[in-house]
Structures are given as C-alpha cells and as structure tokens.
Amino acid sequence: REPARLAEPLVAALRAAHDSVRCCSRCGAFTTIDRDPCDMCTDATRDGTVICVVEEPADIVSIEASGAFRGRYHALGGKLSPAHRMGPERLRISELVARVREENVAEVLLALSTDMDGDATAGYITEVLKGVTSRRDGGSPSHGDSDWESTTLAPASRLGLRPRRIWHPAGVKVTRLAFGLPADSGIAYSDPLTLKRAIAGRRDV
Numbered sequence: 001r002e003p004a005r006l007a008e009p010l011v012a013a014l015r016a017a018h019d020s021v022r023c024c025s026r027c028g029a030f031t032t033i034d035r036d037p038c039d040m041c042t043d044a045t046r047d048g049t050v051i052c053v054v055e056e057p058a059d060i061v062s063i064e065a066s067g068a069f070r071g072r073y074h075a076l077g078g079k080l081s082p083a084h085r086m087g088p089e090r091l092r093i094s095e096l097v098a099r100v101r102e103e104n105v106a107e108v109l110l111a112l113s114t115d116m117d118g119d120a121t122a123g124y125i126t127e128v129l130k131g132v133t134s135r136r137d138g139g140s141p142s143h144g145d146s147d148w149e150s151t152t153l154a155p156a157s158r159l160g161l162r163p164r165r166i167w168h169p170a171g172v173k174v175t176r177l178a179f180g181l182p183a184d185s186g187i188a189y190s191d192p193l194t195l196k197r198a199i200a201g202r203r204d205v
Helices: 002-020 057-066 093-102 116-129 145-150 154-158 192-200
Strands: 021-023 030-032 047-054 071-075 107-110 173-176
Touching: 002 021, 030 057, 047 057, 047 093, 057 071, 057 192, 071 093, 093 116, 107 116, 116 173
Parallel strands: 047 071, 047 107, 107 173
Antiparallel strands: 021 030
C-alpha cells in the first residue's frame, strides 16, 4: 500500500494536467484553460507577419526548443493521408487561410514532415495560398470551378487530392524548411540544432 500512497500525488498531478491543458483556439498549440489564446499568440514581441505551419502541437514544442523562430504558429492537427482518411476538411487549413488574411501575414513557413504525406500537404497548402484572387482584392475566381478543382501540385495529385475552393490571399510568400531534416521523419523527432539550421535555410516553394 505504501507505493500506491506515494503515487497518489503523481496521479493527482496528471489528472489536473489532463483537465487544464487545452489546444489554443487560434494556433493549436498546447496551453491551459485560463490562457486562450496562448502566450505565443498574445506575445507582442513575436513577429506576427510570419506563421510557421506544423502538423501537431508537439512540433511547436520542438521548434521553440531550437530558439530559431520568433514568429507565430499554426498546428494543422495532422497531415493529408487518404490511407488514414485524413482529408483537407479534417485539417485546420481554412483557419490558416483566415489567419493569413486577417492578420496580414507576409510569409507562411511550412514545417511539415518530409514523407509523401507531408509533401502532399505542403503542395496542397501552397496551391491554396498562391491563388491569383482574394477577397481583399475585391475579385472573384478568375477561372471556372472545374479548372480550379483540377489545379494541384504533383504530390497532392498523386494522392488524388484537390484544393478546396477557399478564398485565399494573393501575394503571401510560402517557404519550407531546408531539407537538412531526415527523410520520412517528423518535426518532433528532430534535434534543436537541425531545426535551427533548417529554419535558417528555408526556401521558397
């Protein structure tokens, strides 16, 4: 009974953490129930013109540990994967588009896995963000629905994915981490130095 009694504080702490930890309603990072939006979203010293897009909240923790990025984040909640029935409608892509438009974002940095699904997700988001029409310009799509739906980058096309018809901003710069990251790996498994170099060497998409 003594070991069980000693474990009680740990159990209580885990239960409290489970009850209080949430994902930020704006960026998707881990936060507490009394801090939403999270501290990173409300920190005025961070660069609000750059959003780093990741798959999961744990990826944000890894990038923050590198100390190489001082912008804002956006966790998608996964990546495109037809095999796992993970389509665009299950990811926070429309929320990303809304943030880019509303927060006057100049650059979207894609910090996604380097496997096929990660490449497809990067291609899909790039296609959505690099449109020629935006509500801010007061225009409408310059091509028909059929052309819109068939327009996609190769990685997404191989998975049978098409960009959703979303109003998107014109002129946003889309970059991706330099490929110093190991192939077929996730951001959370990369060490801080590798992440720091990858962020510094990011390239246009």
